[in-house]
Amino acid sequence: MTTAFSQSAFGAAQRAPQLPTPPSGWPIGSYDTYEQAQKAVDHLADSDFPVQDVTIVGVEPMLVERVSARLTWGKVLGSGAMSGAWFGLFVGLLLSMFTPGAGLLPIIIGLVAGIGFGLIFAALGYAATKGRRDFVSHSQLVARRYDVLCQPRNAENGRELLAKLAMRSYNF
Template sequence: MPPRLPTPPTGWPISSYGTYEEAQRAVDYLADGDFPVEEVTIVGVDLMLVERVTGRLSWGRVVGTGAASGAWFGLFVGVLLSLFNSQSSGYGPILVGLITGVVFGVVFAAVGYGSTRGKRDFQSASQLVAGRYDILCQPRSAEKGRDLLAKLAMRPGERKE
């Protein structure tokens, strides 16, 4: 069972990869080889926060996005209200929820964007990425794991970085 509190990983390094996908493929290879993978840990080293800019922000885009997200939430609340309200029939609660959601979505998005005062006129997506991914293994199985991963590295078409 993994520890509940953050603790440094333990074990011996048995391989290192340039991408998480390669490290994941290596652990999958170990699992296919009946290796005790519960003794393995993938550790991201040299962590970086990568923020990829996805587009420019404008008042029109902010208001449109706020209206759309508010509409979805309002529609959800309206449907819930109509399901649990036996006195009202038809689309009244759904329509009220939708309109209220749009109004609040626009207001909250506009206030949030206006508070930046033009200092962040772009959208982005952040991701935590490692410079390399080490595979650690408990000492009792490290040699077997290293041998298996050496065979993986020697297979044609699959390269280890």
């Protein structure tokens, strides 16, 4: 008997885990970049390989923070004024659309108020850092290498297909 709370063996095997779990399977390839691992899995898919058995695992994850610019009071206040201006313009436009006969006054008031609040909040936020973070950066999670794992039932076939891909790549 099947109920809403029971699972068939087939349904449980086909679904991805709901909670974070370690990956399972045998390694069939290892690559320096995610792009290479993705290309390998794409090759498997093009070869009609059952890719639902495949997992790409980033090994030795690293958080990489790339610094893109130096922060100055001018940049902080300029950015605050611009974002405040956009928000104020949006609010002003909404007010002018829903206020009959208002004209441009709500737009101008919204723009000026937005710039003022944007400047104040940007200045307060930057002053609160007390010079400890005078730069802009972007963080990215990367791995030292990317392993392609496959369930044991298809691992040997996957290794053979990826070996053929590697041989084609080295022949160029």
